[in-house]
Amino acid sequence: MADGAEQIVGIVIWPIFIWELLSGDLFKVGAISSLIVAVSIILQLVIGKYTDKMNKNKLLRFGSIFYSLGWIVKIFIATSFQIFITSTYHNLARIFIRTPFDVLTYEKAADSGHYVDEFTVIHEIAMNLGKVLMLILVLVVSLFFGIQWTFILAALAALFFNFL
Numbered sequence: 001m002a003d004g005a006e007q008i009v010g011i012v013i014w015p016i017f018i019w020e021l022l023s024g025d026l027f028k029v030g031a032i033s034s035l036i037v038a039v040s041i042i043l044q045l046v047i048g049k050y051t052d053k054m055n056k057n058k059l060l061r062f063g064s065i066f067y068s069l070g071w072i073v074k075i076f077i078a079t080s081f082q083i084f085i086t087s088t089y090h091n092l093a094r095i096f097i098r099t100p101f102d103v104l105t106y107e108k109a110a111d112s113g114h115y116v117d118e119f120t121v122i123h124e125i126a127m128n129l130g131k132v133l134m135l136i137l138v139l140v141v142s143l144f145f146g147i148q149w150t151f152i153l154a155a156l157a158a159l160f161f162n163f164l
Contacts, residue, residue, distance in 0.1 A: 001126045001127070001129055001130030001133070001160075002157045002158070002159075002160035002161055002163070003101070003130065003157075003161065004126070004127035004128060004129070004130030004131040004134070005130040005131065005133060005134035005137075005153070005154070005157040005160075006130075006134075006154050006157040006158050006161075007127075007131065008130075008131045008135055008138065009071075009134065009138065009150055009151065009153060009154035009157070010154065012135075012138075013138060013147060013150050013151075013154075014074070014151075016147065017074075017077075017147055017148055018032070018033075018083060020147070021077065021078070021083065022080065022083075028080060032080055032083055032084055032087075035084060036083075036084060036087045036088060036091065039088050039091070040088070040091040040092075043088075043091065043092050043095060044095055047092070047095050047096075048095060048099060051095065051096060051099040051100065052099065052103075054100075056100035056103055056104055057100070057104075059096055059099070059100045060097060060100040060101055060104065060161060060162060061162055062096065063093060063094075063095075063096030063097035063098075063100065063101075064097050064158050064159055064161045064162055065159070066093040066096065066097075067090065067093040067094060067096070067097045067158045067161075068155040068156070068158040068159050069093075069155075070086065070089055070090035070093050071090070071151045071152070071154045071155035071158060072151065072155050073086050073089075073090075074086055074090070074148070074151045075148045075149065075151050075152070077148075097158065097161060101161055105123070109123075130157070134153060134154075134157065137150075137153050138153065
């Protein structure tokens with residue numbers, strides 16, 4: 001559920017926040033996003049293979065802490081440069097959380113033996129339930145506070161990755 005909840009904030013709320021922060025300037029949004037994606041791809045290619053050699057549980061624990069800190073820092077962003085630096089850091093931390101998380105998820109599916117289909121269905125139900133619950137929480141929080149305060153919810157969800 002935590003994975004789906006965190007994805008909602010990253011896919012829906014973060015782009016809206018960037019759009020508002022940059023006053024709807026499409027060029028700035030596109031340029032910064034393209035630069036972030038390019039740097040993230042390079043980081044993934046360089047660091048990804050090294051994370052496979054590390055202890056998955058420790059990597060997941062530290063990755064989730066650093067990834068959560070990235071969400072907290074995003075609350076205080078005010079400029080385009082800060083968007084770039086914070087997003088690059090956050091994508092770097094994402095490498096350290098997603099690689100072990102995905103590996104451990106696949107290992108749990110493999111351990112299910114002939115119940116792989118059932119595991120997959122339960123996994124997808126949990127992901128979507130997390131998304132729905134996060135959307136409800138985002139709606140409630142954004143009614144009373146600024147949209148950037150929903151990043152705290154994403155930080156909490158990222159910490160729950162450790163329960164895999």
